Amino acid sequence: MKENESSSSTGFEVAPKPDTLVHSLRAFGYKLTTAIADIVDNSIAAGAKNVWIEFIWRGPESSVSIIDDGHGMNPEKLTEAMRLGTMSPLETRESRDLGRFGLGMKTASFSQCRRLVVASKTKEGEVSTRCWDLDVITEKASWYLLSRVPDGSLFASSKLCELESGTIVYWEKLDRVTADNNDDTKNNERDFFLLIEAVEKHLSMVFHRFIERGNLNIWINAGKIVPWNPFIETLDATQKLPEETISFRGERLRVMPFVLPHHSKLSGDEFEKASGINGWNGQQGFYLYRNRRLIIAGDWFGLFKKEEHYKLARIAIEIPNNLDFEWQIDIRKSKAMIPLEIRNEIRQIARKTRESAVRVYRFRGKSISRVKDSSESFVWNVHAKHGRKDYRINRHHPIVKELIDEPDSKRVQSVLRLIEESVPVQLMKSGISETEASDVPTYTVEELKELFHLFVKKLQQNGNISTREIENIWNIEPFCWYKNDGEIRGKIVNV
Numbered sequence: 499m500k501e502n503e504s505s506s507s508t509g510f511e512v513a514p515k516p517d518t519l520v521h522s523l524r525a526f527g528y529k530l531t532t533a534i535a536d537i538v539d540n541s542i543a544a545g546a547k548n549v550w551i552e553f554i555w556r557g558p559e560s561s562v563s564i565i566d567d568g569h570g571m572n573p574e575k576l577t578e579a580m581r582l583g584t585m586s587p588l589e590t591r592e593s594r595d596l597g598r599f600g601l602g603m604k605t606a607s608f609s610q611c612r613r614l615v616v617a618s619k620t621k622e623g624e625v626s627t628r629c630w631d632l633d634v635i636t637e638k639a640s641w642y643l644l645s646r647v648p649d650g651s652l653f654a655s656s657k658l659c660e661l662e663s664g665t666i667v668y669w670e671k672l673d674r675v676t677a678d679n680n681d682d683t684k685n686n687e688r689d690f691f692l693l694i695e696a697v698e699k700h701l702s703m704v705f706h707r708f709i710e711r712g713n714l715n716i717w718i719n720a721g722k723i724v725p726w727n728p729f730i731e732t733l734d735a736t737q738k739l740p741e742e743t744i745s746f747r748g749e750r751l752r753v754m755p756f757v758l759p760h761h762s763k764l765s766g767d768e769f770e771k772a773s774g775i776n777g778w779n780g781q782q783g784f785y786l787y788r789n790r791r792l793i794i795a796g797d798w799f800g801l802f803k804k805e806e807h808y809k810l811a812r813i814a815i816e817i818p819n820n821l822d823f824e825w826q827i828d829i830r831k832s833k834a835m836i837p838l839e840i841r842n843e844i845r846q847i848a849r850k851t852r853e854s855a856v857r858v859y860r861f862r863g864k865s866i867s868r869v870k871d872s873s874e875s876f877v878w879n880v881h882a883k884h885g886r887k888d889y890r891i892n893r894h895h896p897i898v899k900e901l902i903d904e905p906d907s908k909r910v911q912s913v914l915r916l917i918e919e920s921v922p923v924q925l926m927k928s929g930i931s932e933t934e935a936s937d938v939p940t941y942t943v944e945e946l947k948e949l950f951h952l953f954v955k956k957l958q959q960n961g962n963i964s965t966r967e968i969e970n971i972w973n974i975e976p977f978c979w980y981k982n983d984g985e986i987r988g989k990i991v992n993v
């Protein structure tokens with residue numbers, strides 16, 4: 499109906515233009531990694547135990563297939579699955595379903611290619627095939643779904659014959675993957691294979707919970723993906739802090755904080771592997787799991803900044819799929835926001851975790867060595883008197899001792915007393931939880947180096963100094979804070 503046809507109606511239909519809309523739908527911001535993960539979500543929801551991903555390089559005729567052995571779809575279901583918006587985001591989904599918008603398979607595919615072929619078979623039926631070709635949609639200016647593979651396509655459904663049931667998602671005319679490349683050059687081929695590596699890393703992270711439990715195998719060009727666990731839970735040195743549960747809209751969300759081991763406790767290989775796709779600093783923060791599928795991998799959701807001192811803090815949060823709206827899950831399943839009502843609760847848990855993480859990062863080990871080491875080690879001693887704690891500067895600490903041995907020691911003693919009497923204990927206590935940074939020494943490597951060498955020189959005045967004596971310096975504050983930090987230690991010792 500046209501605008502001027504009826505004066506009695508209150509409106510009229512203005513349908514989207516398929517030939518233009520379909521190109522806008524390509525710009526949802528997927529990368530190859532997130533697009534493939536979106537397709538694998540569907541395989542998992544279909545009960546697949548195996549997913550085979552095949553990248554075939556043929557220059558402009560290159561292709562990507564994602565094949566699964568899930569329950570598959572009959573012809574009617576397949577046609578419906580190809581529809582954009584096949585299911586409303588408002589509908590209640592089965593608890594293991596990883597979908598929400600009824601769009602992912604199409605939008606993820608269109609973001610990478612101009613031709614999407616989907617073939618599927620159920621236990622009871624034959625293989626059926628459907629195809630969206632963006633060039634056909636553009637040419638016909640209509641959502642014209644092809645019911646067979648177009649001429650010239652290199653799609654083959656042979657793998658489905660070997661399976662009792664399953665689905666193939668096949669991408670060709672990969673203009674967004676093999677960008678600007680109508681020429682079959684070596685350079686593009688190398689880029690194509692580099693992308694495979696990125697996909698492998700992404701999937702090993704996003705689906706690690708499924709792979710670890712033995713529920714799922716993912717293969718890329720015949721190589722099996724090994725899961726990447728962000729918390730290296732199998733290592734004893736990883737601190738698993740007490741799990742907390744948060745009640746929200748009738749659901750109980752599990753929050754599991756981890757403090758990863760200090761790097762001196764990891765082999766070079768373990769350290770490298772645990773650093774993850776974005777490196778140690780980038781991977782700190784929350785890990786949001788929706789039905790065991792990782793949505794966010796290392797983000798403080800705007801509550802804190804990512805800082806070096808906190809890089810060992812990683813916190814898992816598990817949410818079900820019926821809170822997608824509250825968490826503002828996006829179509830790509832790679833963005834989310836903490837609901838306002840539980841932001842404070844989550845912030846508190848993160849604070850505690852970050853405090854533990856900064857202690858491990860600095861590896862000061864004060865509480866352990868206070869008991870074991872000689873009285874020389876610490877600058878401060880704590881005395882309990884009438885139920886009150888007094889903080890006294892240790893006169894036996896070598897650096898302090900040197901000062902009070904000087905001729906003018908009376909003045910030094912009175913300054914020490916003044917400092918002791920004015921320690922702002924209450925202020926410091928409240929400061930700790932507010933800033934969280936009180937446990938972070940602010941010595942620069944240069945300052946430490948200077949102090950260390952002064953110290954060594956002093957000892958050398960009494961004759962040659964042994965390796966055991968040098969080692970003992972590492973039991974004294976401030977050096978003991980860095981005793982197990984190979985990197986800083988190396989910098990301090992090297993003149």
Ligand SMILES: Nc1ncnc2c1ncn2[C@@H]1O[C@H](COP(=O)(O)OP(=O)(O)OP(=O)(O)O)[C@@H](O)[C@H]1O
Nearest residue numbers: 540541544570579597598599600601602603604665
């Ligand atoms: N590999 C598959 N095996 C069986 N059914 C599938 C498969 N892939 C897709 N489907 C069916 O097609 C439907 C549409 O998939 P699509 O990814 O477009 O949307 P969704 O998964 O419902 O939601 P979302 O947009 O959040 O991904 C699915 O709900 C499912 O029923």
Ligand SMILES: [Mg+2]
Nearest residue numbers: 540597602603
């Ligand atoms: Mg989906």
